[in-house]
Amino acid sequence: MHVVVNAAMSADGKLSSRRREQLAISGDEDFARVDRVRAESDAVVVGVGTVLADDPHLTVKDERLRERRRERGEPETPARVVVDSSGRTPTDAAVLDDAATTYCCLSEAAPVDRRAALADAAELITAGEERVDLLRAFAALQEAGLEQVMVEGGGELIFSLFEAGLVDELRVFIGPTIIGGRDAPTLADGEGFVADFPELALEAVDRLDEGVLLTWRVEDR
Numbered sequence: 001m002h003v004v005v006n007a008a009m010s011a012d013g014k015l016s017s018r019r020r021e022q023l024a025i026s027g028d029e030d031f032a033r034v035d036r037v038r039a040e041s042d043a044v045v046v047g048v049g050t051v052l053a054d055d056p057h058l059t060v061k062d063e064r065l066r067e068r069r070r071e072r073g074e075p076e077t078p079a080r081v082v083v084d085s086s087g088r089t090p091t092d093a094a095v096l097d098d099a100a101t102t103y104c105c106l107s108e109a110a111p112v113d114r115r116a117a118l119a120d121a122a123e124l125i126t127a128g129e130e131r132v133d134l135l136r137a138f139a140a141l142q143e144a145g146l147e148q149v150m151v152e153g154g155g156e157l158i159f160s161l162f163e164a165g166l167v168d169e170l171r172v173f174i175g176p177t178i179i180g181g182r183d184a185p186t187l188a189d190g191e192g193f194v195a196d197f198p199e200l201a202l203e204a205v206d207r208l209d210e211g212v213l214l215t216w217r218v219e220d221r
């Protein structure tokens, strides 16, 4: 499995404001690039915090990219994956519509009624007692045939994936704005590292829109 984390942050490292509402940090060129990365992926993954904040659809938007996927014999949009320990994904979430297969990765703590509600619209994977065990959940996704995986956020999930050593590549668009706020989400939140910081090797620097795209490879830990 190859895991690419892709996100957009402000020049001061924020994914959104302290209100945690969806903000367009990317410009048109970067959103088009994100669409191409989605179209090259078998699955697009987000945490439930992002589902609750943004209600994303996570589909491929460009019809030509969808057509190329169909020509390759792939579903026109990749599978969608929500990492959701207690099954908080609303049943009317856009990510649960029939545009693509959706996997909900739950923990054993997810209540039975939430499991039943989500089972109608999603494939359920259970891994971990109170929190989703990402190593086990991603192994189950790989077992289901998902090899090229794109993670779109948010900051809690991205930190945990780095902590679990699951990230192969990080692509960050840095947009021309300052958001600020000590409580605004950043690229990697969670508890944070105090030692054994993951190390990155810079692979590319590209100017896009009024910002810059950095592509990093994650060094083996």
Ligand SMILES: NC(=O)C1=CN([C@@H]2O[C@H](COP(=O)(O)OP(=O)(O)OC[C@H]3O[C@@H](n4cnc5c(N)ncnc54)[C@H](O)[C@@H]3O)[C@@H](O)[C@H]2O)C=CC1
Pocket: 006, 007, 008, 009, 014, 015, 016, 017, 019, 020, 021, 022, 023, 025, 046, 047, 048, 049, 050, 051, 053, 054, 083, 084, 085, 086, 131, 132, 133, 134, 152, 153, 154, 155, 156, 157, 158, 160, 161, 185, 189
């Ligand atoms: N600018 C950008 O590229 C993006 C911005 N965002 C923004 O990020 C914010 C949402 O991010 P977060 O609140 O950090 O939520 P998140 O999307 O990272 O989800 C975190 C939640 O996932 C669940 N979870 C289950 N197992 C977990 C594990 N092992 N590790 C971590 N989480 C686990 C927990 O319920 C946890 O609260 C929103 O404001 C959204 O707009 C989200 C995606 C991309």
Ligand SMILES: Nc1nc(O)c(N)c(N[C@@H]2O[C@H](COP(=O)(O)O)[C@@H](O)[C@H]2O)n1
Pocket: 006, 007, 008, 022, 023, 024, 025, 026, 030, 031, 034, 046, 050, 054, 055, 056, 057, 058, 059, 152, 153
């Ligand atoms: N790459 C990027 N740039 C931004 O400025 C963003 N706000 C995001 N957000 C991510 O995209 C998801 C929305 O997907 P749909 O358009 O609904 O398909 C959102 O939930 C974030 O994961 N990304």
